[in-house]
Amino acid sequence: MNSKKINDVSIFFIALLYILPALFAENSVFLLLVCALAFINLNLVRNLNYKFLGIFLLVLAIPLISVFISVLINSKLTANSQVLFQIGSRLIYDTSWHNAVFLTVRTFVLSFISVSYLLGIDYDDFVYSLMRNLKLPVSIGFALLATFNAFSFMRQEFQRIRLAYKMRFQKKKLSLLLIFPVLVSAGRYAYYAGLSMESRGLQAERTYLRKHKFTFWDTVLILSNLVLLAILVYIFWEKGSLQLRLK
Amino acid sequence: MSELYKIKDFQFQYPNSKSVLVYSGTNFINENETLLLRGPSGSGKSTLLYALKGFLPNTIYGKMTGEVLFRNQSISQLSRKQKAQIGFLFQNPAAQMLSRTVWQELAFGMENLEFAAYQIKEKITEYAKIFGIGELLSRQVSELSGGEKQKIALLSILLMQPQVILFDEPTAFLDPDSAQHFIEVFNQIVHNKTIVIVEHNLQYLQKVVDRSLWIDNQGIVQQIPLQQIDWDYKFPKLQLVSTGKTILEISELNFAYKPEKPILTGLNLEVKQGEIVGIVGRNGAGKSTLLKLLAAILKPNSGKIVVFGKKINKYHYKELYKLVGLLFQNPENHFLYETAAKEVQNDLTVLAKFLLKNSANNNPFNLSEGEKRRLSLAIQQKLERQIFLWDEPTFGQDRKNKEILIELLAKMQKAGKTFIIVSHDRPFLDAVCSRILALKDGKLYEQQKD
Numbered sequence: 001m002n003s004k005k006i007n008d009v010s011i012f013f014i015a016l017l018y019i020l021p022a023l024f025a026e027n028s029v030f031l032l033l034v035c036a037l038a039f040i041n042l043n044l045v046r047n048l049n050y051k052f053l054g055i056f057l058l059v060l061a062i063p064l065i066s067v068f069i070s071v072l073i074n075s076k077l078t079a080n081s082q083v084l085f086q087i088g089s090r091l092i093y094d095t096s097w098h099n100a101v102f103l104t105v106r107t108f109v110l111s112f113i114s115v116s117y118l119l120g121i122d123y124d125d126f127v128y129s130l131m132r133n134l135k136l137p138v139s140i141g142f143a144l145l146a147t148f149n150a151f152s153f154m155r156q157e158f159q160r161i162r163l164a165y166k167m168r169f170q171k172k173k174l175s176l177l178l179i180f181p182v183l184v185s186a187g188r189y190a191y192y193a194g195l196s197m198e199s200r201g202l203q204a205e206r207t208y209l210r211k212h213k214f215t216f217w218d219t220v221l222i223l224s225n226l227v228l229l230a231i232l233v234y235i236f237w238e239k240g241s242l243q244l245r246l247k
Numbered sequence: 248m249s250e251l252y253k254i255k256d257f258q259f260q261y262p263n264s265k266s267v268l269v270y271s272g273t274n275f276i277n278e279n280e281t282l283l284l285r286g287p288s289g290s291g292k293s294t295l296l297y298a299l300k301g302f303l304p305n306t307i308y309g310k311m312t313g314e315v316l317f318r319n320q321s322i323s324q325l326s327r328k329q330k331a332q333i334g335f336l337f338q339n340p341a342a343q344m345l346s347r348t349v350w351q352e353l354a355f356g357m358e359n360l361e362f363a364a365y366q367i368k369e370k371i372t373e374y375a376k377i378f379g380i381g382e383l384l385s386r387q388v389s390e391l392s393g394g395e396k397q398k399i400a401l402l403s404i405l406l407m408q409p410q411v412i413l414f415d416e417p418t419a420f421l422d423p424d425s426a427q428h429f430i431e432v433f434n435q436i437v438h439n440k441t442i443v444i445v446e447h448n449l450q451y452l453q454k455v456v457d458r459s460l461w462i463d464n465q466g467i468v469q470q471i472p473l474q475q476i477d478w479d480y481k482f483p484k485l486q487l488v489s490t491g492k493t494i495l496e497i498s499e500l501n502f503a504y505k506p507e508k509p510i511l512t513g514l515n516l517e518v519k520q521g522e523i524v525g526i527v528g529r530n531g532a533g534k535s536t537l538l539k540l541l542a543a544i545l546k547p548n549s550g551k552i553v554v555f556g557k558k559i560n561k562y563h564y565k566e567l568y569k570l571v572g573l574l575f576q577n578p579e580n581h582f583l584y585e586t587a588a589k590e591v592q593n594d595l596t597v598l599a600k601f602l603l604k605n606s607a608n609n610n611p612f613n614l615s616e617g618e619k620r621r622l623s624l625a626i627q628q629k630l631e632r633q634i635f636l637w638d639e640p641t642f643g644q645d646r647k648n649k650e651i652l653i654e655l656l657a658k659m660q661k662a663g664k665t666f667i668i669v670s671h672d673r674p675f676l677d678a679v680c681s682r683i684l685a686l687k688d689g690k691l692y693e694q695q696k697d
Binding site (some may be wrong): 145146152166168182188192193196201203205206208209 | 253300302306307327328330331335342343344345346347351354355356358359360361362363364367368389403407527541544564572573580581582612626630652664
């Protein structure tokens with residue numbers, strides 16, 4: 001499927017579609033299947049930056065291991081808890097093990113879906129599409145775009161300020177104090193962006209050069225994902241292995 | 248000619264600023280005239296342009312008295328759409344950029360004015376061809392050089408086809424060929440419009456200007472007959488003292504931001520102590536990149552840079568920055584403190600030398616662009632370095648300030664300091680440089696001095 005055929009708002013909607021069951025379901029296998037479906041689906045419609053995703057997974061491994069160990073050790077036991085195995089002098093109970101596995105899987109699935117879909121969404125197209133199709137006011141839309149641009153500007157500013165200190169031999173290489181001038185710079189950036197928008201007549205009624213319409217393919221994609229997810233929920237529900245924590 | 252603007256006893260004071268910008272008397276700007284606005288740096292020329300655009304006092308806050316009328320109507324009462332018919336080029340083109348790609352940036356204003364999509368595409372393609380920026384259309388704005396950003400900023404204003412165009416130093420970052428070309432093409436395609444230009448590079452403007460006003464630091468506005476303007480002024484040549492041993496050596500230097508687009512290819516250069524070397528070249532040729540490589544901010548792909556007999560990559564940064572000082576193209580890159588005085592360790596003599604004594608307690612970011620440049624030069628002068636790499640040191644400077652800079656250069660050169668200066672200001676380079684090199688196709692070529 002040509003990635004340009006799919007609207008970025010649809011991609012965002014599908015990400016929410018997969019995140020919601022991952023938030024409420026309490027079955028690790030179900031969560032992993034949701035994650036796999038979400039990833040396959042995203043691969044069909046967008047070219048992903050696998051290198052970045054790989055680095056993200058490596059970094060994610062550290063908090064995942066921490067979550068696993070922390071829950072394994074600190075999980076509350078029930079009256080029916082059974083000893084599963086022993087590590088040194090510490091007894092590991094089945095409830096602790098299941099809780100640890102489940103929470104680690106949920107953390108992984110939520111993080112992975114969020115980040116991979118974030119990588120798959122073009123923020124420019126996303127905001128333009130919101131303005132065109134969902135009537136997002138242009139003042140908010142362009143403010144959002146300027147904010148997105150400000151992130152890369154802030155990164156440059158951070159480097160600039162570090163360099164300015166370095167060149168004058170001031171020791172503030174990684175100090176938190178650098179955050180304040182960066183924030184001030186971001187404020188100035190926003191000020192000039194506002195001036196530039198006003199200067200060039202930004203207003204609600206405007207032409208949009210780029211097309212951001214919802215197409216037939218968006219409907220197909222959203223419906224097929226809804227159906228797939230519904231089938232998955234039904235299968236697990238029928239088997240009695242899916243519990244939803246809605247309270 | 249009928250009056251378009253009427254400016255009567257206009258005064259403006261920025262918040263947190265002690266000085267009041269004054270424009271005394273009643274002044275007019277006529278329909279369809281091209282007006283050149285001149286005055287010393289910091290006299291409030293840019294502020295007057297803000298007033299003519301209708302930014303004051305609501306968009307840019309401050310205390311305003313007097314009145315600015317546009318077709319006999321207070322400018323602050325114009326609708327947003329009417330104000331969009333007044334095109335405005337900011338002094339710092341980077342401040343104007345909003346979009347991610349060049350194409351989006353050019354289309355932004357036309358989209359706001361509800362031009363049809365086909366018209367927008369046609370006009371952008373046509374203007375890109377006329378102004379020779381076709382290759383920039385698919386680029387990201389963040390990848391552009393200062394001069395390229397200036398071209399895009401200029402075009403984005405012209406594409407909106409405004410009735411009035413306010414230009415704040417339109418040629419400041421353009422190379423001489425591009426500046427000349429821009430003015431010629433501009434003159435051909437822009438008709439029946441009112442144009443107000445603030446500019447220090449007068450050599451390009453003689454053929455297009457109808458009238459000239461001078462604003463002094465006391466706010467007295469005078470009309471200056473065009474015949475009295477020295478359009479192509481030259482500075483007296485600096486008497487350079489003899490130079491010493493080689494202190495900077497570059498051999499076979501290669502650099503590219505992207506492998507498919509090399510910037511420097513086998514570049515060689517040798518600089519002797521006490522030399523003042525000027526580097527010129529087209530926008531995007533890699534002049535600023537070369538200075539960043541010499542300051543070890545960027546790493547070359549291959550080749551060697553030797554400073555005082557030692558390879559640059561063997562230096563610890565503290566050791567290197569005791570020898571080499573870089574003046575960034577954007578003066579704001581130098582500012583770290585909340586007042587101008589603190590930036591130069593409260594050395595008011597240095598500030599006075601750069602005519603900044605009255606701005607000592609002002610926040611550096613609140614100074615005019617010309618004053619910001621002078622403050623960054625003052626910071627540079629405070630640094631005891633051996634080699635100075637200066638990127639566009641004369642940006643935003645009037646003739647008097649350039650003369651002060653030339654005097655300073657002479658003193659520093661006598662003290663054995665070495666300079667590599669990247670600039671589009673040819674009269675300045677002709678006056679101060681021992682030799683001028685042109686950066687073309689990734690290499691340096693010797694150029695004849697005037």
